[in-house]
Amino acid sequence: MSQDFSRRTFLGGTVAAAGAVAGAGxxxxxxxxxxxxxxxxxxxxxxxxxxxxxxxxxxxxxxxxxxxxxxxxxxxxxVHNIRSPKKGAVLDAGAEFIGPTQNHIAALAREYGVPTLNTYNKGDSIFWNSGTAHRMTADVPLPLVPATAEAGPALARAQADALAGFPVGEPWKHPNARYLDSITWKQYTDQIVSSPTARSLAAVAMSAAVSVRPDELSALYYLNYIAAAGDENNPGTLIRLLSTDGGAQEKLFDGGAxxxxxxxxxxxxxxxxxxxxxxxxxxxxxxxxxxxxxxxxxxxxxxxxxxxxxxxxxxxxxxxxxxxxxxxxxxxMGAISKFSALYRRPFWRDKGLSGQVYGNGRPIDVTFESYAGGDHILMGFISADAMRRLDHAPESQIVHECIENFVDYFGPEARDHIDHGIFKWDLEPWSRGGPVAVSRxxxxxxxxxxxxxxxxxxxxxxxxxxxxxxxxxxxxxxxxxxxxxxxxxxxx
CATH class of the missing domain: 3.50.50.60 (FAD/NAD(P)-binding domain)
Structure with a gap:
C-alpha cells in the first residue's frame, strides 16, 4: 500500500507521520x-x-x-476501519474478533449499538505445512495429523503451566518465573518436540495470536497470555485463545469493530x-x-x-x-499487516472449507472468512519476517503475492476478487506494529x-x-x- 509520508521531529529524532493512504480511505x-x-x-x-x-x-x-x-x-x-479502494467497503484493519469471557468489550458494544455476527466456522479448515494442505474439521483448533501427537505434550504442558495457580497479570510472581523468563517460546517447546511439523504446530499455536516468531518472545510472556484468555471466574485456556466457536474468534462486529x-x-x-x-x-x-x-x-x-x-x-x-x-x-511490537480480498460469493464454502487456514504459508500464515456490506471476504495476516520483507514493497506486489497465496489455499477462484484492502501496522507511526507488544x-x-x-x-x-x-x-x-x-x- 503506497503511503505519503512527511518527516517530523520527534523527541530528538524523526518518525514517519501518516499522510494520505492510497487505496484505503x-x-x-x-x-x-x-x-x-x-x-x-x-x-x-x-x-x-x-x-x-x-x-x-x-x-x-x-x-x-x-x-x-x-x-x-x-x-x-x-482498532481501525478502512475502506476498500473500488467499492468503498468498510474493512477491519485492526482488532476484529470477540469471544466468550470478553465481557467488557461486549458491554460497550451493547451500549453503543454495535451488533455482532458469527464468524463462519463450518466445514474444514486447513493446516498448511511447507506446501502441503491438511484438511481438518473447523470445530477443532489444531489439526489431526500425526505430528499433533508429538506437539500435543508441549501444548499440554503449556496449558498446565498456565493453569497451575498462575498469577494472571503478574507472571513475575510465578514460582518458576526466573527460568520461564530466561527462555523463548521456541526453546520451551523444542525441549519436547523435535520433528519439523510438530515444531511448526507449536509455533503457530503462538504466532497465530501474537504475530511474532517463536524465538522473539519470552516463554513466561506467552504462558501468561494463555492464562489471561479467560476472566475471574473462568481460567484461561489455550483452546479458548485459539478457537473460533467458543473461543476468541467466535464473533465479529457488523460494520467493523x-x-x-x-x-x-x-x-x-x-x-x-x-x-x-x-x-x-x-x-x-x-x-x-x-x-x-x-x-x-x-x-x-x-x-x-x-x-x-x-x-x-x-x-x-x-x-x-x-x-x-x-x-x-x-x-x-509484532510486525503485522492485514490483507482482505472481497468476493461476490464465498466459493470456498462450495468446497466444504471454512475459509480458515493456519500454518507456515507465505506471506499469509492465518486466514479467516469475514464480511462487508454483503460481500464475502478472505482476510489474512502477514506477520513477522514475511511482513518485514514486504514493509516497503509496492501495493501491487503485496496484492499479487497475497492473492496467489489464497490460490494455494482455496483454488484458482481466489484470483476473481473484486476489491481488496491492506493496512500496514508496522508503518503506522503511532503504533509501529501490532497486534500487541511482547516482551523479550x-x-x-x-x-x-x-x-x-x-x-x-x-x-x-x-x-x-x-x-x-x-x-x-x-x-x-x-x-x-x-x-x-x-x-x-x-x-x-
Whole structure:
C-alpha cells in the first residue's frame, strides 16, 4: 500500500507521520479540535484508543474533568476501519474478533449499538505445512495429523503451566518465573518436540495470536497470555485463545469493530483533542504539564494509554524509574499487516472449507472468512519476517503475492476478487506494529511490576497492562477502567 509520508521531529529524532493512504480511505477521522487552555483538569489521558477512551469514560462518569490527547486524526488506536479502494467497503484493519469471557468489550458494544455476527466456522479448515494442505474439521483448533501427537505434550504442558495457580497479570510472581523468563517460546517447546511439523504446530499455536516468531518472545510472556484468555471466574485456556466457536474468534462486529471507539469518542465530544501527539510530560508541585503538538495542558493526574513498546518515546521530566525504562526497552511490537480480498460469493464454502487456514504459508500464515456490506471476504495476516520483507514493497506486489497465496489455499477462484484492502501496522507511526507488544526474555522478571506501577502522577493503561485478555480489545477496556479507578482513588 503506497503511503505519503512527511518527516517530523520527534523527541530528538524523526518518525514517519501518516499522510494520505492510497487505496484505503480512513474511516471516522476526527476533527482538528480547539483545545481548551488555561484550566488544570483532573486528568489528562494520553491516547484515544480503546484503553484511553475507557479511562476517560470511567473518569467522566465519576464527575472528574478529563482531556484526551490523541496523536492521530481519529479515535480507536489499533482498532481501525478502512475502506476498500473500488467499492468503498468498510474493512477491519485492526482488532476484529470477540469471544466468550470478553465481557467488557461486549458491554460497550451493547451500549453503543454495535451488533455482532458469527464468524463462519463450518466445514474444514486447513493446516498448511511447507506446501502441503491438511484438511481438518473447523470445530477443532489444531489439526489431526500425526505430528499433533508429538506437539500435543508441549501444548499440554503449556496449558498446565498456565493453569497451575498462575498469577494472571503478574507472571513475575510465578514460582518458576526466573527460568520461564530466561527462555523463548521456541526453546520451551523444542525441549519436547523435535520433528519439523510438530515444531511448526507449536509455533503457530503462538504466532497465530501474537504475530511474532517463536524465538522473539519470552516463554513466561506467552504462558501468561494463555492464562489471561479467560476472566475471574473462568481460567484461561489455550483452546479458548485459539478457537473460533467458543473461543476468541467466535464473533465479529457488523460494520467493523472501530464503530465502538468512534461512538465512544463522539460521546466524549470536545474532551478529545486530535492531531496532538504528546512530546513530553513533566510534573512538580502536584501538577503535571503535558506538551503536545496541539499545545501544553495541565492536570493533576495523567494516564498514558499506550503500548509500553512506544510509551518510552515520550520525554518525562524529572524522569522515569529505572524499572520503567528497562520495561519499555524490553518490549517490542509484532510486525503485522492485514490483507482482505472481497468476493461476490464465498466459493470456498462450495468446497466444504471454512475459509480458515493456519500454518507456515507465505506471506499469509492465518486466514479467516469475514464480511462487508454483503460481500464475502478472505482476510489474512502477514506477520513477522514475511511482513518485514514486504514493509516497503509496492501495493501491487503485496496484492499479487497475497492473492496467489489464497490460490494455494482455496483454488484458482481466489484470483476473481473484486476489491481488496491492506493496512500496514508496522508503518503506522503511532503504533509501529501490532497486534500487541511482547516482551523479550528477562524483561518480566526484572521489570514486570513497572508495567502498572505509577511514576509520580502518571498511571499506565493499554491492553498490554491488562490482567485478563491482554492483547485484545477486552484487555484494553479493562486496563483503562483500572487506571481510571487508580486515579479516582488518588483524587479523592
Amino acid at each position: 480512513l474511516i471516522g477521522a476526527g476533527p482538528v479540535s480547539a483545545a481548551p487552555r488555561g484550566t488544570t483538569v483532573d486528568a489528562i489521558v494520553v491516547g484515544g484508543g480503546l484503553s484511553g477512551l475507557a479511562a476517560a469514560k470511567t473518569l467522566t462518569a465519576s464527575g472528574a474533568s478529563v482531556l484526551v490527547l490523541e496523536a492521530r486524526n481519529r479515535a480507536g488506536g489499533r 472501530a464503530l465502538i471507539p468512534l461512538r465512544m469518542a463522539r460521546s466524549l465530544g470536545s474532551r478529545i483533542v486530535y492531531n496532538a501527539p504528546v512530546r513530553s510530560i513533566g510534573w512538580s508541585g502536584g501538577v503535571a504539564r503535558v506538551t503536545s503538538d496541539a499545545g501544553t495542558f495541565t492536570a493533576r493526574k495523567v494516564i498514558v494509554a499506550m503500548s509500553p513498546a512506544i510509551s518510552g518515546q515520550i520525554r518525562y521530566e524529572p524522569g522515569l524509574s529505572a524499572a520503567r525504562l528497562g520495561l519499555t526497552r524490553g518490549y517490542h 526474555p528477562g524483561t518480566l522478571t526484572k521489570y514486570g511490576p513497572a508495567l502498572r506501577e505509577p511514576v509520580g502522577p502518571i498511571h499506565w493503561a493499554g491492553t498490554e497492562t491488562a490482567d485478563y485478555w491482554t492483547g485484545y480489545m477486552d484487555g484494553a477496556v479493562r486496563s483503562g477502567k483500572r487506571a481510571a479507578r487508580e486515579v479516582l482513588t488518588e483524587l479523592r
